[in-house]
Structures are given as C-alpha cells and as structure tokens.
Amino acid sequence: MKVMQLLPELNSGGVERGTLEIARALIADGHESIVVSNGGRLVPELESEGTTHVNLAIHKKALSSLWQIRPLRKVIEHHQPDIVHVRSRVPAWLTHFALKGIAAHKRPHLISTVHGFYSINRYSQIMTQAEKVIAVSDSVVQYIIDNYKNCPPEDIVRIYRGIDPKAFPHGYQPPAQWFLRTYEEFPQLENKFLICLPGRITRLKGHETLIELMEKLSNKYPNLHAVVVGGADPKKAAYLDELEQNIQNKNLRDKITFTSHRSDIREWLAFSDIVLSLSNQAETFGRTALEALSVGTPVIGWKRGGVAEILSKLYPQGLIDVDDKVALLAAVEKHIEQTQTVAPVTTFSLKEMCDQTLALYKQLTQFK
Known part of the structure; x- marks a missing residue:
C-alpha cells in the first residue's frame, strides 16, 4: 500500500x-x-x-x-x-x-x-x-x-x-543522576509527598483547583508538596502571574513548585506520588494520565472524556465526579495516608x- x-x-x-x-x-x-x-x-x-x-x-x-x-x-x-x-x-x-x-x-x-x-x-x-x-x-x-x-x-x-509500554515501563525509577540534578534545581522537593499536575499553563488545566486543594491539605500534611510540570507560552504570562499571586496570597509559596517546560515528563510522572488530571474541559484521550499509570503512579481525575475511559479501565478508584471537590479532597487524603498500587497496564x-x-x-x- x-x-x-x-x-x-x-x-x-x-x-x-x-x-x-x-x-x-x-x-x-x-x-x-x-x-x-x-x-x-x-x-x-x-x-x-x-x-x-x-x-x-x-x-x-x-x-x-x-x-x-x-x-x-x-x-x-x-x-x-x-x-x-x-x-x-x-x-x-x-x-x-x-x-x-x-x-x-x-x-x-x-x-x-x-x-x-x-x-x-x-x-x-x-x-x-x-x-x-x-x-x-x-x-x-x-x-x-x-x-x-x-x-x-x-x-x-x-x-x-x-503509548509504547517499553518507553513507560511499570515500576520505572529515574536514574540517580536525574535525582541529583532535580534536587539541585529544586531542593524543596526532597523527601516530600509529591502531587503532580502535568500540562501547559493554561486556564483549562485546573491549576486553581490544585491551589485550593493545597490550601486545605498543607497544614494537615506538612510533608506535602505540589509540582506543576509544564511551561507557559509567552501569551499566558499574565495567567501565570495571576497563579503566582494567588499562591502568594494563600501563603503557599513553599508548597507549590512550577518546573516550567520539561522534556523529561516520564521521570516526573514516576517521581510523583500522585498525578492529577483536573482539566476544565473533557480531553479527547488523556495521554499523560495513561503514561503515569503505565509507570505505576496513581492518577486521580475528573470523570469525563478520554481520561474517564482510561481510569475506568485501569484505575477506577481515581475517578472523581466532575467538580466534586469534597470527593477529590477525600481521594487525595486516602492516597497520602495509604500507599495505593497500580496494576501493570496491558491495554492502550x-x-x-x-x-x-x-x-x-x-x-x-x-x-x-
């Protein structure tokens, strides 16, 4: 052909x-x-x-x-x-x-x-x-x-x-040099329970929900830290400033880290303890959620679009009714207090x- x-x-x-x-x-x-x-x-x-x-x-x-x-x-x-x-x-x-x-x-x-x-x-x-x-x-x-x-x-x-399961193998751990470089650049991440929100800095990705979540959790879990893995297009600079101001106003400056654009997303997904998928609109597929589950990191996300299809098949305990922030908080707390395991991904x-x-x-x- x-x-x-x-x-x-x-x-x-x-x-x-x-x-x-x-x-x-x-x-x-x-x-x-x-x-x-x-x-x-x-x-x-x-x-x-x-x-x-x-x-x-x-x-x-x-x-x-x-x-x-x-x-x-x-x-x-x-x-x-x-x-x-x-x-x-x-x-x-x-x-x-x-x-x-x-x-x-x-x-x-x-x-x-x-x-x-x-x-x-x-x-x-x-x-x-x-x-x-x-x-x-x-x-x-x-x-x-x-x-x-x-x-x-x-x-x-x-x-x-x-996705290629060989590129995102179950149980993957970043090499020692990666940890050294990361802790050198972001010393605040060492020995923390990490919540990761991957994706570009746009109003669609649910950053405000992450900030609200951290405000509710940070006093109860002082070891908790959030990482936003993704860069801001120059046109989104004002929105990034708005997020930074919101974080400052809530005294969360030392609780949330923006990594900017990264090409080592696999390492960040494996490094994190939980990955969140909180987009304000349904995603057609939800590739990042699948990549996180493939390396064995639990994913918690809104029950809509392609992400819901992936979670319902691979990690149903991570499904949260859309905008149910009480259920989202409870699910994150459960994951902090008790390690959850993700079975090896054999589909998608x-x-x-x-x-x-x-x-x-x-x-x-x-x-x-």
Missing part, C-alpha cells in the same frame, strides 16, 4: 506524534509512507525512518491557503497513494477540493482522524466527511454521533491512541493503535 498522511506542521504535539508512529508502522510492514505538511523540526526524524516528506503550506486557516489546492492535487496525482489520511481541518478542506479535480476512478480512499472536540460548525464538519472516520476515544465517537448527523455511525471507527498500547489503523487501511484497499 501507499499511504499519504496530511497535517498542518511537524513540530510537536499528539497529532504529529501519531503521524510519525503510523508512518513508522507502515514502513515496518513493508508499505510506502508519504507525509504532506508545512514542515517542522520532526521532518528529519520522519525522513530518516524511510518516509517521503512533501513540503506544502497547508497549515494556515486563511483564504490564501486555497492557492495550495492545485499544488496538492499535483502531489496526489504524482504519488498516486491508495489512501489519503487527513488529520486536521485545513488539510482536510484542501484535500476535499483537490480530490474533486481528479477523475473518480483515480481518486484514493479518504480517511480522517478526529483528534479533538472541534467547534460544531460547517468548517469542522469536513473531518466527518470521509469513507472512514477514526475517533481517538469513545467520547469522540459519541461527540461525532451527537453533533454531526451527516456522518453514518457505521463509518466511525474508534481507535484509541496508544502503541502496537494496538498501529495494528488497528493499518488493518483499516487494508480493509479499504482490500490489500492482502
């Missing part, structure tokens, strides 16, 4: 990571892999693993992007892929118009992946106009069924995102995701 994936750019993020993972699986299974994007820092890695990358400006949500329809059509006609797999709305629209100019019997099969709870409008509807629509969780399946009546339910295929694997995606490609192309 020859498969062409389209996405805006190749810098960082879940969509980008998933594209690389499927490209790698295609090559490993003896197929041809092509990716079209506006480029980015992941291109060398993609190309070194055997995928052909085509640079095309299909990333801007602007009328000027319509100039890319003809070049994209030429790329499709030149490579003649069996499958075109769109992963974002602008590339999906450009592909829609590009394919219209190709004779029906020469058009490739079209697949889309709905990675997010997109705004409900005509612009987003394009993601549900493919032969097969991959949804990254049951929550996304339901979201499509509820909001996009144009999409036949039988065309929706739920394929969970997956990267291999399952790749196998199911390739099986869908083969089903459409009737490739044996």
